[in-house]
Amino acid sequence: MHFNYVIKAADIFVVYYIIYRLILLIKGTKAMQVVWGVFVLALITFSAKALDLKATFWLLQKFWFAGVFLLIVVFQQEIRNALANIGTNPLGRIFIPQEYLFISELTGALRTASAEKIGMLVALEQDMGLKDIIDTGVSINGEVSKELLLTIFHNNTILHDGAVVIANNRVVAAACQLPLTEQKELSKILGMRHRSAIGLSEITDAIIVVVSEETGMVSLARNGKLQQRPNIDDLEKTLFDLYKSKIEKTLLRRGQRK
Known part of the structure; x- marks a missing residue:
């Protein structure tokens, strides 16, 4: 019973x-x-x-x-x-609340960039603001989409050098300059994008994803560490998991406002 x-x-x-x-x-x-x-x-x-x-x-x-x-x-x-x-x-x-579905657009762009060896460098703002980084680039303030990201990083565009910053679920700026890491023990095969990704992750809580222009390998930088993520599906799951606490905080704030 x-x-x-x-x-x-x-x-x-x-x-x-x-x-x-x-x-x-x-x-x-x-x-x-x-x-x-x-x-x-x-x-x-x-x-x-x-x-x-x-x-x-x-x-x-x-x-x-x-x-x-x-x-x-x-x-x-x-x-x-x-x-x-x-x-x-x-x-x-x-x-997942719709405002976090931009992750699917981002990973869609990463798949194409990885297959076609298009270099990408994308910083996802978390709790710490990235205003100083955003100010070094060109203002975009556009909805996150696979097409927009691939257009920005295409070799023929003037914005493909530097990083895209995504904040509040929007592409807020492109061609942003990131600080380089000073870690001496890093492999010499890592390029400027990877070193910039690690450098930003050392001083902020941002999540940075990188696509190598030479190999097409996708990597994720967080807390001063770089992880290669060859499986885009696993990377997408990781990003959703990393945003899980942020999602729950958003839902909690909504409930409190009600």
């Missing part, structure tokens, strides 16, 4: 958690507005039945029958994307 209660409690918790994460995912999008509209109509439907408003209840019943198909048509692209994510990403990834 006690075990049945545990199963029921777990069932309720899973349903609550999924609904909670889905609400966080669609918050601020047009889908959220539709969800609120559906909620209001459901409330009206329940009230009509409770008050025995037969004509109103009959009309709303017809709406619910047609409304399901209408929602599928309106949000067919969103549904397709969600199903694709289920097939290609870990389930937990689907419930």
